[in-house]
Amino acid sequence: MALLTRRQALVGSLSGAGLLLAGCGQIFQGDALTGNPSFLRVLAAAEGWTRASQRFLLGGGALAQEFKAADISPRFKANGTLNPGGDDYDRHVEEGFANWRLKIDGMVAHPLSLSVAELRKLPARSQITRHDCVEGWSAIGGWTGTPLALLLKAAGVLPGAKYVVFYCADNLDGEPSKGGEQGPGQYYESVALVDAMHPQTLIAYDMNGKPLDVAHGAPLRLRVERQLGYKHAKYVQRIQLVSDFRRISGGKGGYWEDRGYEWYAGV
Amino acid sequence: MTSYEDGITGAAKPGAALPKPKREVIYRHAALVRLTHWLNALAIFVLVGSGLNIFNAHPQLYWGQKGGELDTPFLALQAIDAPGGMRGQTVIGQFHFDTTGVLGVSRQAGELSARGWPDWLTIPTYTDLADARHFHFFFAWILVLNGLAYLAWGLGSRHLRRDIWPTKADLKSIPRSIWDHVRLKHPTGEAAKRYNVLQRLAYLGLILAVTGMVLTGLSMSPGIDAFANWLPQLFGGRQSARALHFVFASLIVLFIVVHLVEVVLAGPINEVQSMITGRYTVPREHD
Helix, strand or coil, X not given: CCCCCHHHHHHHHHHHHHHHHHHHHHHCCXXXXXXXXXXXXXXHHHHHHHHHHHHHHCCCCCCCCCCCHHHCCCCCCCCCCCCCCHHHHHHHHHCCCCCCEEEEEECECCCEEEEHHHHHHCCCEEEEEEEECCCCCEEEEEEEEEEHHHHHXXXXXXXXXXXXXXXXXXXXXXXXXXXXXXCCCEEEEEEEHHHHCCCCCEEEXXXXXXXXXXXXXXXXXXXXXXXXXXXXXXXXXXXXXXXXXXXXCCCCCCCCHHHCCCCCCCC | CCHHHCCCCCCCCCCXXXXXXXXXXXXXXXXXXXXXXXHHHHHHHHHHHHHHHHHCCCCEECCCCCECCCCCCCEEEEEEEECCEEEEEEEECCEEEECCCCCEEEEECCEEEEECCCCCCCCCCCCCHHHHHHXXXXXXXXXXXXXXXXXXXXXXXXXXXXXXXXXXXXXXXXXHHHXXXXXXXXXXXXXXXXXXXXXXXXXHHHHHHHHXXXXXXXXXXXXXXXXXXXXXXXXXXXXXXXXXXXXXXXHHHHHHHHHHHHHHHHCHHHHHHHHHHCEEECCCXXX
16 A cells, blocks of 8 residues: 655645635535526525515605716716627717617507607606616716606507517627626616606616717617616617517516526616 | 523522532523524625625725716725736725735636635625625525514513623623633633623624614615615715625624634533523633
8 A cells, every 4th residue: 555645645635625615615605506496596586575675665656866967977887888889770870860760569559669859859857866787886877868658658558568678779799708608699678667657767868968979878778767777778779568578588588687687676 | 471581591590509510501592592693694604705796796895876987996906917917906095905816816716817806705606796696685685584583582582681782880891801801711600691791792783783784785776775865875875885885794704703713712512502502501610
């Protein structure tokens, strides 16, 4: 029987410690659990508790805090897609978005198709609000746009419609991984009817008194105050009323939702 | 109501076993204290680990309502390009510290990578904001419900009033108690049957820190903020609340370190056993 040399013993015990640490990561730091669908379902229950409690607390349509012009962030970070690019979008940029259409369809009595100019003629709302990114940072910006409730009333939401889905021009295909695996994908989002009808929910066309720039979602973006930044879809082209979003894209109701983030982003 | 369930109130029979004082065992921790203690320990363990993973998504802290990449943080764990390769830097105000290997830049799967906190501190070990948030919010609910159960029981049973809240005599004994702790002298006999003043203040402090933790956590929720604008304002804004969330977490970690050291010094087997079975062997007086 060969005796261990001191070096072998040292290397052996070090790699043993390494394995032990790796095992710690697997067990105590939860790595082994995140691949387990039933465990994830247990954790995901918390999203339901959060949504139910916030629905209860916010039942009265409480408004997100509005700020003064002096509070506006001098530089508001643009996140996610900074320019959708592509021939189509580039042409819209050249045309000053004169031919951009916002379609409203799905479970509505009167499907609509509106230009940005037409939207600008409708009653507008301006608000200075704080934008909270899921990553942790916040920025304050001023937004002007058409209340979504007004558009939905004009379109006539049919009974049975529960969610409002927003389809965007940007495709994040090929973006470096952030928060897990990243597939090809068009950006989209969805909110419940109760959030869509909230007075501060806008299809915004102006930011800080100027038309939206490309990085911040030109020509139209969603503002859904009371939820995190990824819900605020940019480059919105189409709004669809549905009873269920399970058959749209990854089935979780949004680009980031399909990649593991909560659909209800009130926390 | 029997004193049996009243937390640490001893059930020692006075004078009963005076001739042969062998081993005095008292019923120290009520079942609810034991249950909430371990649930709390689990929740805080997961919350700290997943919190550090979430922190890594934006490892900077600001003061006020707003703050982001284009603003000046008062604390940052960052990666910088240096001639010899990537370096990790911890920035506190105007001070810069090289913390390569631990903060800002550390090894992940053998490779140096830019991450605020190292993988051996985060839950899960790999950087994933979505997964970390699932852990965090699930255990945040556990922490809150568990904490409310403890506080409701603690008030109803007078456990908080009797065992945690310091008496006037306790407050007067602070200097002596500090001196006892410095000398690592632990109470024995009758004195060991109740929490000493530093224990009371530490447990009270923990209750306050966890409360602060929960309130600053809620202040970061845009939904809760719409319901209660005053909540983030109470802490100076959403970003201040985020910074204070980190400060409260640090205080809780400090508590845990001291708590564990004290458990070891006071006799780990007896202490841990008492938090599992409720039964605590009173350390005998030295003579």
